[in-house]
Amino acid sequence: MKVLIIDDEDLIRNIIKEYCMNEGYLTYEARDGIEALDLFKAHSDIDIVILDVMMPNMDGLTAYTQMKKIRNTPTIILSARGEEYDKLMGFNLGVDDYLTKPFSPRELIARIKAILKRDNKVLDSYVYKDLKVDIRAHAVYIGDKEIELTPKEYELLLYFIENKSIALSREQLLSKIWGYDFFGDDRTIDTHIKTLRSHLGPYRNMIKTIRGVGYKFEEKEKDLTN
Amino acid sequence: MKVLIIDDEDLIRNIIKEYCMNEGYLTYEARDGIEALDLFKAHSDIDIVILDVMMPNMDGLTAYTQMKKIRNTPTIILSARGEEYDKLMGFNLGVDDYLTKPFSPRELIARIKAILKRDNKVLDSYVYKDLKVDIRAHAVYIGDKEIELTPKEYELLLYFIENKSIALSREQLLSKIWGYDFFGDDRTIDTHIKTLRSHLGPYRNMIKTIRGVGYKFEEKEKDLTN
DNA sequence: ATTATTCTTCATATATTCTTCACATAAGAT
């Protein structure tokens, strides 16, 4: 488990770090939003983010917004004041959890565990119109007909679903699905996208090409009538 | 219901015993792993084992290992040490439940009940078309003809039935059927799948291969017409 | 101890999937 801790106060960071290490989690640390974003971009294997809203350079909410654009990683937000809570709600951001300082580290660890646990069995299934992905069965259906996907296609589709409406670069897809130790060609993605699309049949347009960037999965098929 | 209580502390043993008797369970008691094993061997009607990890002569985990070799009886492990490490190990070993001392006897009873309940709701027969598995008789039929399965094949089939429509990894099958202490090759599963399939004859396609993952048991034979 | 059965491993065969490449097509830029 890898935790990204973002807080400008050394004391807080260290306490959190200690507790995380105690649980056997690996930690990355950042002092502000800029650092945090760099780390977040560089390490796609981060499992959870712990983020202080009050920070110099780039405030927590901005950093949070940016990170969500890159990847959908569970995040716990820390705040010194209760007022910030309203702000968060105002943003209507899908924050995973929220803690006000001062908090007990035990409480934090408990919440981390809860989120990671919840995350491990995130969705049992995904349904959009008559496209269904049953994760326990490791199967994909259109209507009641099962469509056979290869391992890579299945993983791709799952990753798209977990990150719907987020533009994903080829780099990102490679590192997340193929692993950091893949040194092949970017364009191999294209071929898998091709076959995945063809398997998705009428839903092929849910995978949208973003020229110069990569691909994005959206819950609306492009209009086929033109 | 017969409970084997293994703990070197008389006090703890007696408390557990009291509560068990209150529930109408019969109890066997052992002070250490050696005694426990003797009792366990002698009484094949033991329904559940409650085991302290810290004991003289033979420690709990060793005793646990030995018992698992003899029979697969649900086990609740007790530990005085709160370290997460032990807990994790416990769970990885396929223990049914885990409690850290001090625990409330009520909690223990609740867990015993949960396990026994889970254990009892196991179906006593499974039927699909003319494939019949009579669990009480430990026999499998296709039509009227009994098909002879080896122990591993039978356990595999049963586990598949209990987890139908769920993708099962080789790891999972190994740890559940072979036990956590099997250090052999993953691929030995394949061979058992092969022989089980061949024994299942016309139903061989109910065991579906999920490439890159493992196997899945489904209540529909793969369509052979295409 | 001997025999029979079952389990595990290994080598090989087969099937599927992955990757790359070349070329076609489409989108933006000039």
Add this chain to the structure above:
DNA sequence: ATCTTATGTGAAGAATATATGAAGAATAAT
């Protein structure tokens, strides 16, 4: 409109995973 660049696509060989057969090891039965 043309050029440039990025993506789409089909095909083929490489890489990988699973299926299978056989043999020795382990276990249980006699």
